[in-house]
Amino acid sequence: MGRQKPSKPGTRKYGTKTRYSNDTLQKILEEITTGRIGQREAARKYNIPRQTIVNKLKNKHSCKVGRATVFTEIKERSFVQHCITVSDMGVPISIFDLRCIVKSYLDTCNRKVSCFADNMPGWEWGKAFLERHHSELSQKFTVNISRKHAAVNEDIISTFFLKYKDEIEGVPAENIFNFDETGFHDIPAKGKLLFRRTCRHPEKIENTSKSCFTVMFCGNAAGEFLPPYLIFKGKQKWTDWIYNAPPGTRMNSSDSVWMEQGVFDDWFETHFLPFALKKEGRRVIIGDNLSSHISIRTLELCEQNNIKFICLPPNATHLLQPLDVAYFSSLKKNWRDVLSQWRKTPEGKKKQCLPKGTFSGLLAKTLQLGEQTASSNLVKGFEKCGLCPVNCDRVLQCLPDYARNESSVMGSVGAEFKKIFGDNKTIRSECEVCQKVQVAHRTREECVYRRC
CATH class of the missing domain: 1.10.10 (Arc Repressor Mutant, subunit A)
Structure with missing residues (x-):
């Protein structure tokens, strides 16, 4: 057998x-x-x-x-508090980490638990622990952010809004613009498909490549969008690349396919400026502090045309960039769906790389697919970022606990957990009544054997 x-x-x-x-x-x-x-x-x-x-x-x-639990309710509460505290700091632990912490605690107290192999709680104990405290703890998939993003705190956001409020006073919503570029990769949408249950390598035959196209988007707080500005990789430009692009689309090329200073100056002067000059009064344009976005030529044009150029704080675009917060996510979802449909066509099955002329047509279909919600999403993005209307508290609510009150959180790391270790040093390590070496206790409820 x-x-x-x-x-x-x-x-x-x-x-x-x-x-x-x-x-x-x-x-x-x-x-x-x-x-x-x-x-x-x-x-x-x-x-x-x-x-x-x-x-x-x-x-x-x-x-x-x-049967009774291994630890008392008070001690399990300390474990829960420890997990919550470290997660609020941005360094959450797994069930395995929790089991290791419990083992360290038992070894420090010279306590042996017979149902734990080598004093190490099993997988079942961890799952039962979560079920007992399901109202406070839950397992979730994490989203990794860099330490630079995590360094954005309440002081940085408050200082930015203090200056931003003075600059934007009296400017209508249709004159407040936000720009940002994003990349469109040749990666179709992924989904769950049916396979043999014993299949170890679920694969789907579909062409894909590592090609990428950069597109600059810009819109105002009233929900108006400028036509897209396409950036292709190469030294020459051909007009047939944008035959099927949305009306008003302009293009440029660069060796790296990313936004370069000369390309940005061309976008600002030939694409953004004619649209912005149609608006009466003072205008404001908001963008990140990328070095290629700031040049002498662009700043001179802003001063000549009564345009205020505002840079967002470093590494804070995930909080203050309306296009990032409320628009690009749905746009990329629609793009992957449109690309997947094209890959199923005879042309898509034949082509290994996505042609430049085909990309502009697929981009037009993507924008048309999300046309009904694009304007409202952009308006909500400005509101959520607190840029129009100005509302600093809206952004501060999105900050994690360690960024809002760093000092108090750092001072309370594992306070409850450390307290247990400290208390056991001043209490007996052996129960005089039941004569068992275990966690020291003062009452019958704390005695595991219930003999005191």
Whole structure:
């Protein structure tokens, strides 16, 4: 006989013979106490043993089912508080990390737990721990951010808005612009497909490449968009690259396919400036502090045409860039769907790389697909970033706890957990009553063997 595969570990289930919930049982007891139904009739109707109903009416067997937990409620609360504190700092731990912390705690206290192999809690204990504290702890997939992004705190945001509020005073929403470039990669959408259950390498035959196209977008707080500005890789430009592009689209080329200073100056002078000059009054343009976005030529044009150029704080675009916050996410989703459909066509199956002329046509379809919600998304992006109307508190609410009140969080790291280690140094390490070396305790509730 072949070797049987080990089953995946799981927490033990107690009370599996019952076919009713606690809410259903309480409802039945209420009907019996009010005289609407008898005990025998309720037992037959709801398929519940009559003795169970009698015990519940007499308030018997009201204790929790199963053995006592290894740790007291107070100590488990300290573990929970430790997990919450380190997660608020931006360095959350996994269940395995928690099990290692518990093992370290047990070894420090010279306590041996028989149900833990080598004093290391098992996978089942970790899962049961989460179930006991599901109202406070939960496992979630993390989103990694760099340490530079994490360094953006309340002081940086408040200082920016203090200066921004003075610069934007009296400027209407249609005169407040935000620009940002983004890359469109030749990577179709991914999804769950059907495979043989024993398949170890689920693959799909579909052409793809590492090609990328940069597009500059710009819009105002009133929801108006400028036509896109395409940047292709190369030294020469050909007009047939944008035959199928959205109306008003302009293009340029660069060796790196990224935004360069000369390309940005061309975008500002030939693309943005004619659109902005149609607006009356003072104008404001907001962008990140990328070096290629700041040049003497651009600043001179801003001064000559009554345009205020405002740079966002470094590494804060995920909080203060309206296009990043509310527009690009849905745009990229639509792009991957459009690209996936094109890859299924005869031309898409034949082409290894996405042609430049084809890209402009696919971009037009992508923008058309999200045309109904694009304007409202941009307006909401300005609101969420607190840029129009000006609202600094809107952004501060999005900051994590370690960025809003760093000093208090740093001072409370593992305070409850450290307290347990400190308390055990001044208490006996051996119980005089039950004569067992374990965590020192003062009361019967803290004694694991319940003999004190």
